[in-house]
Amino acid sequence: MTGFAVQVRDLGVRYGDTQALDGASLDLPAGAIVGLLGRNGSGKTTLLSVLAALRKPSTGSVLVDGEDPFENERVMERVCLIRESGDVMADEKLSDTLDLVAAARPTWDGEYAAELLDAFELSLRKRPGTLSRGQRSAVGAVIGLASRAPLTIFDEVYLGMDAPSRYRFYDALLADYVEHPRTIILSSHLISEVERLFEEVVVLEAGRVLLAEDADSVRARGATVTGPKDRVAEATRDLTVIGRRDLGPTAEVTVFDALGADERARLDAAGLDIGPVGLQDLFVHLTGGKS
Numbered sequence: 646m647t648g649f650a651v652q653v654r655d656l657g658v659r660y661g662d663t664q665a666l667d668g669a670s671l672d673l674p675a676g677a678i679v680g681l682l683g684r685n686g687s688g689k690t691t692l693l694s695v696l697a698a699l700r701k702p703s704t705g706s707v708l709v710d711g712e713d714p715f716e717n718e719r720v721m722e723r724v725c726l727i728r729e730s731g732d733v734m735a736d737e738k739l740s741d742t743l744d745l746v747a748a749a750r751p752t753w754d755g756e757y758a759a760e761l762l763d764a765f766e767l768s769l770r771k772r773p774g775t776l777s778r779g780q781r782s783a784v785g786a787v788i789g790l791a792s793r794a795p796l797t798i799f800d801e802v803y804l805g806m807d808a809p810s811r812y813r814f815y816d817a818l819l820a821d822y823v824e825h826p827r828t829i830i831l832s833s834h835l836i837s838e839v840e841r842l843f844e845e846v847v848v849l850e851a852g853r854v855l856l857a858e859d860a861d862s863v864r865a866r867g868a869t870v871t872g873p874k875d876r877v878a879e880a881t882r883d884l885t886v887i888g889r890r891d892l893g894p895t896a897e898v899t900v901f902d903a904l905g906a907d908e909r910a911r912l913d914a915a916g917l918d919i920g921p922v923g924l925q926d927l928f929v930h931l932t933g934g935k936s
């Protein structure tokens with residue numbers, strides 16, 4: 646099992662007057678950890694709910710493992726969407742929710758779930774309604790990981806978790822992914838924390854796909870060029886400049902281009918420094934600088 650591939654074509658979803666998705670197209674390979682990024686309201690949750698067959702598209706098409714997921718039992722029981730809201734029975738013991746999940750998911754691993762519950766210090770006897778917000782998020786993390794679904798989706802699930810719990814989740818996810826490769830989508834605003842996990846990156850903007858690429862090539866395209874203002878301006882004139890910062894007589898410009906060896910040598914010869922850019926900074930520059 647290497648996970649499900651996803652194909653989205655010209656996807657549109659409308660809620661009344663709001664066009665939440667507007668011609669979104671993308672391909673996700675089977676067996677990759679995908680970072681889904683986008684500013685508030687860009688359509689991330691809407692896209693994920695279509696992939697998980699919770700919502701029917703208004704226009705366009707979605708294929709999960711080659712099939713339309715809507716009302717498709719085989720696909721639906723193998724796609725696990727964990728939302729911040731939890732989807733657990735708040736007033737029943739956690740063990741009751743886990744029994745239901747186990748019955749619904751052919752890929753569920755009960756032993757692994759028990760290990761994770763231990764790691765997150767969660768008791769099966771607790772009722773989720775009595776847990777703190779962070780503990781409820783940890784329940785979602787446990788269900789998502791132990792489901793081992795060929796398409797597993799975490800929609801901002803770890804928001805309420807404190808930093809040690811979030812890192813425990815990231816580490817568990819990576820370790821389990823290596824043992825049991827599958828397709829995992831993480832939507833997150835905590836980009837600098839999770840970006841090391843990403844193999845593919847999708848950026849949504851106003852319901853459209855701004856970028857869908859493997860993470861290494863996105864990282865490789867970002868660079869800062871720093872030096873005296875005039876020289877930086879001259880040297881970057883023909884490059885795709887997505888950000889600029891003036892520090893007195895010095896300028897730092899962020900470019901988004903595949904800089905080849907010749908280009909780098911030219912910038913170097915002009916006495917300019919070339920530096921790396923993290924995904925978080927690239928995201929901020931690409932989506933308007935105010936995120």
Ligand SMILES: Nc1ncnc2c1ncn2[C@@H]1O[C@H](COP(=O)(O)OP(=O)(O)OP(=O)(O)O)[C@@H](O)[C@H]1O
Pocket residue numbers: 660661663664665683684685686687688689690691692
């Ligand atoms: N049930 C709904 N009814 C009406 N409008 C909705 C509904 N759900 C989402 N929207 C609108 O659709 C757009 C996309 O929302 P969505 O929740 O998909 O964005 P998002 O990228 O997940 O945002 P965030 O990062 O804030 O969670 C927004 O303009 C939102 O207001």
